[in-house]
Amino acid sequence: MEKLTINREKCKGCGLCVSVCPKKILRLSEDGFNSKGYRAVEVTDIDKCISCAMCATICPDVVIRVERAER
Amino acid sequence: MSKRVLMKGNEALAEAAIQAGCIHFFGYPITPQTEVAAYMSKRLPKIGGVYLQAESELAASNMLLGAAASGIRAMTSSSSPGISLKTEAISYMAGSDVPALIINVQRGGPGLGGIQPSQADYFQATRALGHGDFQVLVFAPSTVQEIMDLVYLAFDRAEEYRVPAMILADGMLGQMMEPVVIEKPQTSAHEKPWAANGHKNVRKHNIINSLYLQAEELENRVVERYRRYEAIKAKEQRAEEYLMDDAEIAVVAYGATSRIVKAAVKEARERGVKAGCIRPITLWPYPTDTIVKYRDKVKCFLSVEMSMGQMVEDVRLAVNGAAPVEFYGRTGGVIPEPGEVLDKIMELGR
Amino acid sequence: MSVIFEKPKALCDVDTHYCPGCTHGIVHRLVAEAIDELGVEGQTVGIASVGCSVMSYNYFACDMIQAPHGRAPAVATGVKRAHPECVVFTYQGDGDLAAIGTAETVHSATRGENITVIFINNAIYGMTGGQMAPTTLPGQVTQTTPYGRDVSYSGNPIRVCEMLSTLDGVALAQRVAADSVPHIKEARKAIVKAFKNQIEKKGFSIVEVLSTCPTNWGLSPVEAMQWLRDNMIPYYPLGVYKDIDDKQ
Incomplete structure (x- = not known):
């Protein structure tokens, strides 16, 4: 399982998650749209994700599910 | 057990509702129906009910909407100018199939009019008790005894057809005293599986709503309601x-x-x-x-x-x-x- | 792997009609999280108001009633008085709560009606396309204040939490914001408290959430968050305006 599960079909491409990600690993898709016609969010480097859930906290559309590896 | 008592029309309106199991009343004072509120404020707290004086007729009728949408028998009462304000919630109740009882003890109009008896709200009651395509059951008692009987009937039929009902009285009837035999109603409240009172994790959520943004969907809702109105016209003329x-x-x-x-x-x-x-x-x-x-x-x-x-x-x-x-x-x-x-x-x- | 964040159960798994970046979605989620945290979905009745959030009845998994414009607190009063065991909340915008519904707001508050009010203040009428709201800021351009709100002509904005905090029936009046992650976390706590107050029969609790309307403000969602911080928070300071727990 990935740390971030992104439901791209729910994404409206508002970019709020991109603006708050401390690791700058989110961006709006540059090659295509989801079925709603939005440029959905995507992860550029999941290895850098710290599971802080800031993206999910500010997302108005519950697009992102966050998990963290057990220590 | 029935008992015979001397009662004012307005008091009979209130007592009949209580007998019918309506122990929630949302009121606002206006002549010539204020005795309804006064009676309810005296009786309801003693029997585990709620008398609440609202900040306006608008609020009172919307409290009624909430209480009735949650599945209980409830009512409000007013006189002509106050009924005009209550039409907002009446239209919403009609549009979301919420049964409730509204009493109009009519006085003279238009405007603030007067406080003497009148029947000038007939058009309002039968044609335009708010905006949109809808009807409200309207009962017109002529004696204090009949007030009791029609309040029972109004609650029952409102619930049967899921429509608001009105008792259209007038200041003369509200103020007159007559002997009344108080008997328990023959029917009990209907089941209300549609009510919004918490799904208790045993069913899908209920939604009480009158908004349909798709024209065809709204038309279908209204047409379905008019089929009920046809059944009412066939069976309920008195x-x-x-x-x-x-x-x-x-x-x-x-x-x-x-x-x-x-x-x-x-x-x-x-x-x-x-x-x-x-x-x-x-x-x-x-x-x-x-x-x-x-x-x-x-x-x-x-x-x-x-x-x-x-x-x-x-x-x-x-x-x-x-x-x-x-x-x-x-x-x-x-x-x-x-x-x-x-x-x-x-x-x-x- | 352990789940850090997922959709609350009290939120339906449906797409909302809200514009991209609209903070309604955030606040909906916070309300649903509070309902989940307190385990009260089965006994909760939500009252949707008129405005952009009218269709919130499709988004919350609890029972829902759609109220006429401004009357949500009156409808909530009816439900709560009929069913004191229910948890009843209203979800209202600024036009609904602070203009057409001012009387219902003030009187349900002063009665100490034991309900929870979630108040979305985004300084504009969103659903009708961006007209002046009772909370529109001085100078703010809207469709009906095209030259900016002139308070000498159009009147002054209403600070709802400050006003309601003077009323005895109010248990909690708190203003939060949905513009940043720390503020959203604060908002979540306030909303949980507002629901908890009701369960503990403390009276009327209102949480005002400063929110954005990117579409009608004419800004991108990220710019709108900044506009909220730069313009709304100075006029509508965040904080607890009344909390009866503080007195004790």
């Missing part, structure tokens, strides 16, 4: 016939006015004019069938009202040109005297 068997002049009157009319009709017969009275008990559905039954038998109809002529239009619609339809009315809070009605009957009887 009227009393008084000395109508051989009547040549059918005097149509409802509520307190019918009492005056009956006296005039009796007197007319003593003077050799065969008059009778048709008293609509339901104003919506209008007892068209009763009018139709007599339209080819009588010489003419006479609608007597405490208004400038409102119900007379429904009489004309039912008569449909088969006989002349005359009107006599007083308005502004003036109560017609039996003598004036008699004069009109005698004039028509010549």
Whole structure:
């Protein structure tokens, strides 16, 4: 399982998650749209994700599910 | 167990509701119905109910909306200017299929009008109790006893058809005292699986709503409701016939006015004019069938009202040109005297 | 792997009609999280108001009633008085709560009606396309204040929490914002408290959430968050305006 599960079909491409990600690993898709016609969010480097859930906290559309590896 | 007591019309409205299991009342003072609120405020806290005085008629009727949408029997009461404010919630209740009881103890209008008895809200009650395509069941008692009976019936039918119901009384009926036999209602409250009172994790969430942004969807909802209205029209028309068997002049009157009319009709017969009275008990559905039954038998109809002529239009619609339809009315809070009605009957009887 | 964040159960798994970046979605989620945290979905009745959030009845998994414009607190009062065991909340915008519904707001508050009010203040009428709201800021351009709100002509904005905090029936009046992650976390706590107050029968609790309307403000969602911080928070300071727990 990935740390971030992104439901791209729910994404409206508002970019709020991109603006708050401390690791700058989110961006709006540059090659295509989801079925709603939005440029959905995507992860550029999941290895850098710290599971802080800031993206999910500010997302108005519950697009992102966050998990963290057990220590 | 039944008991016989002397009661004011307004008190009977309140006591009947309590007997019918309505122990939540949302009110706002207005003459000439304030006794309803006063009675409820005295009785309800003693029996585990709620009397709440709202900040306005708007708020009172929306509290009613909330309480009724949560599945309980509830009511509000007002008089003409207050009813105008309550129409907001009445339209929403109709549009979201929420049954509730609204009482209008009519006074003179328009505007602030006066505080004397009137029947000038007939159009409002039967045609336009708010915006949109809808109807409200309207019952018109003529005695304090009948107030009790019709309050029971109004609650029952409102729940059966999931529509709001109104008792259309007037200041005369509200203020008059008569003996009343208080009997328990024959029917109990209907099941309300649609109510919004918490799904308790055993069903999907219920939504009480009147908004449909797709035109076809809204049309379907309204059309479905009108099918219920057709069933109501077929089954729920009520009227009393008084000395109508051989009547040549059918005097149509409802509520307190019918009492005056009956006296005039009796007197007319003593003077050799065969008059009778048709008293609509339901104003919506209008007892068209009763009018139709007599339209080819009588010489003419006479609608007597405490208004400038409102119900007379429904009489004309039912008569449909088969006989002349005359009107006599007083308005502004003036109560017609039996003598004036008699004069009109005698004039028509010549 | 352990789940850090997922959709609360009290939120239906449906797409909302809200514009991209609209903070209604955030606040909906916070309300649903509070309902989940307190385990009260089965006994909760939500009252949707008129405005952009009218269709919130499709988004919350609890029972829902759609109220006429401004009357949500009256409808909530009816439900709560009929069913004191229910948890009843209203979800209202600024036009609904602070203009057409001012009387219902003030009187349900002063009665100490034991309900929870979630108040979305985004300084504009969103649903009708961006007209002046009772909370529109001085100078703010809207469709009906095209030259900016002139308070000498159009009147002054209403600070709802400050006003309601003077009323005895109010248990909690708190203003939060949905513009940043720390503020959203604060908002979540306030909303949980507002629901908890009701369960503990403390009276009327209102949480005002400063929110954005990117579409009608004419800004991108990220710019709108900045506009909220730069313009709304100075006029509508965040904080607890009344909390009866503080007195004790």
